[in-house]
Amino acid sequence: MAKRIEVSDLNIYYGNFRAVEGVNISIEPRSITALIGPSGCGKSTFLRSLNRMHEVLPGARVEGKVVMDGQDLYGADVDPVDVRRQIGMVFQRPNPFPTMSIYDNVIAGNRLNNKRMKKSETDDLVEKSLMGANLWNEVKDRLDRPGSGLSGGQQQRLCIARAIAVEPDVLLMDEPCSALDPISTLAIEDLMTELKERFTIVIVTHNMQQAARVSESTGFFNLNGVGQPGRLIEFNPTEKIFSNPDEKATEDYISGRFG
Amino acid sequence: MSTPTRIAPDAPARPVGPVRVQRRLPRFAPLGLYLGGVALGFALSALTGFSLATAVVYGVVLGTLAVYVASRAVEGRRKATDRLVTSLVTTAFGVAMVPLLSLVWTVLDNGLPRFDAAFFTNSMYRVVGEGGGAYHAILGTLVITALATAISVPIGLMTAIYLVEYASGRLKKSITFFVDVMTGIPSIVAGLFAFALFTLLFGGGVRLGVMGAVALSVLMIPVVVRSCEEVLKLVPNELREASYALGVPKWRTVVKVVLPTAIAGLGTGVTLAVARVVGETAPLLVTVGLITGTNLNPFDGRMATLPVFAYYQLTQPGTATQAFLDRAWTAALVLIILVMALNVVARLISRFFAPKTGR
Ligand SMILES: Nc1ncnc2c1ncn2[C@@H]1O[C@H](COP(=O)(O)OP(=O)(O)O)[C@@H](O)[C@H]1O
Ligand SMILES: [Mg+2]
Numbered sequence: 001m002a003k004r005i006e007v008s009d010l011n012i013y014y015g016n017f018r019a020v021e022g023v024n025i026s027i028e029p030r031s032i033t034a035l036i037g038p039s040g041c042g043k044s045t046f047l048r049s050l051n052r053m054h055e056v057l058p059g060a061r062v063e064g065k066v067v068m069d070g071q072d073l074y075g076a077d078v079d080p081v082d083v084r085r086q087i088g089m090v091f092q093r094p095n096p097f098p099t100m101s102i103y104d105n106v107i108a109g110n111r112l113n114n115k116r117m118k119k120s121e122t123d124d125l126v127e128k129s130l131m132g133a134n135l136w137n138e139v140k141d142r143l144d145r146p147g148s149g150l151s152g153g154q155q156q157r158l159c160i161a162r163a164i165a166v167e168p169d170v171l172l173m174d175e176p177c178s179a180l181d182p183i184s185t186l187a188i189e190d191l192m193t194e195l196k197e198r199f200t201i202v203i204v205t206h207n208m209q210q211a212a213r214v215s216e217s218t219g220f221f222n223l224n225g226v227g228q229p230g231r232l233i234e235f236n237p238t239e240k241i242f243s244n245p246d247e248k249a250t251e252d253y254i255s256g257r258f259g
Numbered sequence: 260m261s262t263p264t265r266i267a268p269d270a271p272a273r274p275v276g277p278v279r280v281q282r283r284l285p286r287f288a289p290l291g292l293y294l295g296g297v298a299l300g301f302a303l304s305a306l307t308g309f310s311l312a313t314a315v316v317y318g319v320v321l322g323t324l325a326v327y328v329a330s331r332a333v334e335g336r337r338k339a340t341d342r343l344v345t346s347l348v349t350t351a352f353g354v355a356m357v358p359l360l361s362l363v364w365t366v367l368d369n370g371l372p373r374f375d376a377a378f379f380t381n382s383m384y385r386v387v388g389e390g391g392g393a394y395h396a397i398l399g400t401l402v403i404t405a406l407a408t409a410i411s412v413p414i415g416l417m418t419a420i421y422l423v424e425y426a427s428g429r430l431k432k433s434i435t436f437f438v439d440v441m442t443g444i445p446s447i448v449a450g451l452f453a454f455a456l457f458t459l460l461f462g463g464g465v466r467l468g469v470m471g472a473v474a475l476s477v478l479m480i481p482v483v484v485r486s487c488e489e490v491l492k493l494v495p496n497e498l499r500e501a502s503y504a505l506g507v508p509k510w511r512t513v514v515k516v517v518l519p520t521a522i523a524g525l526g527t528g529v530t531l532a533v534a535r536v537v538g539e540t541a542p543l544l545v546t547v548g549l550i551t552g553t554n555l556n557p558f559d560g561r562m563a564t565l566p567v568f569a570y571y572q573l574t575q576p577g578t579a580t581q582a583f584l585d586r587a588w589t590a591a592l593v594l595i596i597l598v599m600a601l602n603v604v605a606r607l608i609s610r611f612f613a614p615k616t617g618r
Contacts, residue, residue, distance in 0.1 A: 056503055058427055085506030095497040098614035099519045109505035112515050148614065159501070166505055 002029035002200040003069045003086075003169040005050065010064035011229075012042065012049050014057070019045045021229040023064070025219060027170075032192055032201045034211035034238065037221030038253070042230030043204045044092075046221070047172050050202065051087035052080040068170070085109075088168035092175040094155035096147035096162070103143040105158055106130060109166035125165055133161035134191050153184025160191065164199070171195065173203040177210065189214050208254060212242050220250045284333055289326050289342055296322030319350050363595075370592030373585040378593075382563070383551040388579040393590050395553035396568035400597075403468050403547065403564060404537050406557055407475035412529055414476075415483025422484070423491040424513050441481035449477040450542030457546070466548045468557025471564065474542035479532050486528030490521045526608035534601040538594050540566035565594050 005027040012020040020042035027033050035043045048054040049062050052073065066073045073083050096105045106126045110117060117125070126143065130136040135157040139150070147158050156176055163171060173192075177185040185207075192201055192214050205211050211218050219235040234247045245251050300318030304310065323346040331339035381392035418438070422431060453474035457465050494517050502512040518525070548561040549571055555562075569590035576583035 051504065053500065053504060056500065081503075081506055081508050084504055089504035091497060091500065091504075093497060095495070095501045097498060097501065097516060097520070099516075099522075108502075109507070112502060112505065112507040112511055114511075146614070162501075162505070 002198065004029045005170065005200065006065075006067045007050075008065045008067070010046070010049065010062065010066065012045050012054060013059075013061050013063075014045075015059040017227075018229040020049075020221075021231060023232045025232060025235050027200060027202060028217065029200045030196055030198075031216040032196050032203060032214050034215035034218045035202065035204045035221060036206070036208060036211050036218060036253075037230070037233075038223070039206075040226075040230075041221040041223045043221050044174050045230070046232075047174050047202060047204050048089075050170070050172055051089055052083045053089060055080065085166060086168055087170040087172060088163035088166060090156070090159050090163050090171065090173040090176050093179055094152060094159050096150075096155050096158050098146065098148045100147060101144045102139050102147045102150070102158060105147040106161050106165050108162055129161040129165040130158075132164050132191075132195065133157045134187055134194075135161055151184075153180045153187060156180060156184065156188060157191065160188070160195075164195065168199065170200040170202070173201065175204050175206060178206060185210070208242075212238060218242075220245075220247070220253060222249055222253065281335065281338070282333055283338075284330060289330065292325040292329050293322040293346065296320075296325035299325075323347065323350070366588060366592050366595060369585070369588035371589075373589040374592060378586070378589055382553045383568075384553070386551070387577050389582040391582075391586065393563075393565060393568055393586065393593065395550070396563040396565045396590065397593060398553065398555055399468070399547075399562040400537065400565045400594075402555055402557055403471045403475065403543070403562065404533060406469060406472035407479055407536060408529070408533055410472060410476040411479040411483050411532070415480045415532075416487050416525065416529075418480075418484045419487035419491055420513060420517075422488050424509070424517070438481045438484050441477070442485065444477065446474075446478055446539050447541040447545070450474045450545040452477060453542065453546050466546065466561045467559070468547055468554075468562040470546035471543045471562070472557060474546050475536045475539060478539065478542070479536050482532040482535055483529060486532065487521075487525055490524030490528055491517060493524065494520045520614065523609045523612035523614075526612060527605040530601050530605035530608060534598045534605070537597055537601065538566055540570055543567050544570065565590050565597075569594070 007023055007025045007027075010020070010023040011018060023046060035047065037043055045054065050066060050073075054060050054062060062074060064074075068086070072078070097108055100108060103126055104111060106129050107117075107122050110122070110125070127136060127140075130139065135154060138154060139145075139158075147155065150158060156179070160171075160176070177188055180188070189210065192203065195201060203211075203215065215238045217235065218238045218241040220233045220241065221230050222233045223230040234241065234245055234250045236246065240246075241250060242254060245254065297318035300316075300321045301309075301314045303317050303321070304314035307313070323343065326346055327339055327343045330342045334342075377390065378392040378394075379397065380394055381390065382395035383391045383393075384395075418434070422434060426434065453470045456473065457467065457470045498516055498520060499512055502516045503509070507515075543564050544567055547564060547567065549563050549567050550561045551563070553563075554560060569587045572583045572587035572590065
């Protein structure tokens, strides 16, 4: 079940360093929201704050509100572990568990949490998730082989299968294609378009064509200089961002004139 | 226009293609030259009244010189330096092997005469002369080392997990510091510590196998902490994050992702830590003592262990001196075999438990 996320006045810190400040954004369900911007402007930091992955780093903290369907994810009584069960994440570099087979990687979310399931149920879940990640046909004959034996693009799709196998409401993707070849990238873009029927998707990308191809809305992050906090400069429908942006900085970045 | 060909001023090289071509010594010439130099060195030493030490020194110096000069003349300066350093490193390796080979040879030579079935099946119970064996000492060593491992591994592993996964700031620094200090504790001090501890608890004159296990643990824990810590640090952070992102709590992530990923290294580290303490003598001498019969209960009186057995065979031979000496050597041989076996086990562990890539 896809969910809407409302972020208001979010400041994100690493120790005393304010990496991102004053973010207000509303992420629509069943759509793809792309985040673009130059390196170091805090896209990853912002993304990780949405499922409370930010705070696993020592000294990292967040001010402000992230509300998902009326519930403040940073509320005092909210367990970050539960938040992460509902908001899944795919990382920049594919990171399948090296000790597990392809099959075990897919159901890692359930296995690691000791969820008891019948063999037939897990079989179905593995097949469904791998189908969902467009990987089933490539690996169905070698489910018991290690996940690290797959190619980079396959590993990334395995990580997507692993993320969707726990049935999250939202899927966060941090530059999921930056380590992949063009064909794998296209495969993952197609996959995202399919997945948005079921999930809310937020993707960070360095590739503006990719943002233009797949997303409904785009947010542009920028920073004034090194050591300054990153800000959300503009958040608009993707067509508007790429044809007629409100902000001069956005236009400069999109047309390659910045710095 | 400049060509990519470059001729070193001191290298007799001809520009043939775009890649520099250089004259090389024939494949086995350096070895031949080196051995020739060594032979010359021996001859030189023979002239001045032969002694092995001067012969080896002359030989090595002349051999290295011969290789260097020939290479310098034919191949140029860079290659000659390469050959010079190769000669020096090989010589250093040879020097390092001398004590090892000599040790293995001596122990085999002296230990093999009693390396028989009786040695492994008999104790020294009521044996005052020839015969007897180290059955009781071998089993005692195994029992006490196993007990020490059972004490050290949980403590050491959990300390390492705490240091890598949980601790931060000053506490982490001070634990690391004290672990380092513990690494340097002389083994006799560890023995005296266990002795004092059990004397406080049970009164004077107490001798128990478990005392030895405690003393060995004091030596073993810092080694286990150190090696496990290094191995856990090698587990990529991405795997922890992948697990957190699936909604897995931290402790489950440690138990089910971090430890299985590191299991090969952990097993290797623990095995090498065992190998490190299995031959300790001093701490066992003051805590466990020695008996002639077989006692396998570490909570009841003295036990025999291989190192202490060897020590007493050597220092207190009865009337049949040679029999006692033979047994001491054989005990040393068994100990070396034990340590080597542990090292092999460590390699096997790291081979078989390493994550498989399946490519
Ligand atoms: N683990 C960290 N500790 C301290 N500062 C960090 C850490 N990760 C990122 N930062 C800082 O936060 C800012 C934003 O980084 P990041 O979110 O990774 O940017 P982006 O993903 O947009 O390239 C940068 O200035 C970076 O140096
Ligand atoms: Mg980033």
